[in-house]
Amino acid sequence: MSLKTNYKNRLPHLAPPGATFFVTFRLGDSLPQKVIKELLTSLEITIQRLKREKPSQFKTQIYNERKKHFKQFEHQLDDKPYGNCYLREPLIAQIVLDKLHELDGSYYDLIAYCIMPNHVHVVIDTSIQLGDEHKILLEKVPDNYVQLHDIMQRIKGSTSFEANQLLDRHGPFWAKDSYDHYVRDEQELINIIQYIILNPVKAGLVQEWESYPYTYVKEGFELGG
Known part of the structure; x- marks a missing residue:
């Protein structure tokens, strides 16, 4: 298996085996189709422009543009929660919470998550799959390694x-696409987790992040x- 695996849904993603990932996934009705189309079209146009104008800096530039795109995307989710917001229901939120913990220790090391009314943030470390039963790092990626998109x-x-x-x-519960980003260093990881845990506070759901029942930090x- 390649040490870096590209896969595509609507946009290209980079998912290095064993990386730590920040993933946001949302309910199927959490954004109007018009907003989704506008955000995706804007990003795709920017990607094509960067390919033409700055090919030597493309990797760095696309990384920055994806972060900007996510901020716009996140603002739309939090500003005025759209749709049925099923995750406000404790029993529904508990289903998601239980599944995140169920897969912890086998496919990933669960670092943090926050279940918001219409979307979920989660941070997972997939390097657990690159060690043997004694947690010694394997020399190559195993054939049974489970990719990020399969985990999702x-x-x-x-x-x-x-x-x-x-x-x-009946029908789709989650939106098909997820936003994913592999974490490059410890400081970025800390920044992401702080962002996640403050999400309910900024949305006005609680005054202190510790009070929110669906926030977790390892x-x-x-x-x-």
Whole structure:
């Protein structure tokens, strides 16, 4: 298996095996189609322009543009929560929470998450799959390594089925696409986790992040100053 695997949905993603990932996935009705189309079109136009104008700096530039895109995307999700916001229901949020913890220790090391009314933030470290039973790093990526997009399918597939049963509804529960970003260093990881845990505070759901029932940070993880 390649040490870096590219896959595509609407846009290209880079998912190095063993990396730590920040993933945001949302409910299927969490954004109007018009807004989604505008955001994606804007990013795609920018990507094509950067390819033409700055090919030597493309990797760095696209990294920055994806971060800008995510901020716009996130603002739309938080500003005026759209759709049915099923994740406000404690039983539905619990389904997602349970699944995130169920896969912890096998496919990834669960570092942090926050379940918002219409979307979920999660940070996972997939390097657990690159060690043997004694947690010694393997010399090559194993053939049974589970890629990020497959992990997300496991999370979204089963939780979609359970949530739909509980809500007595049919059809897609989650949006097809997820936003994912591989974390490049420790400081970026700290910044991302601080961003995640403050999400409910900034949205006016609680005054202190510790009060929100669907926020998690791995025990012993230092958030820094």
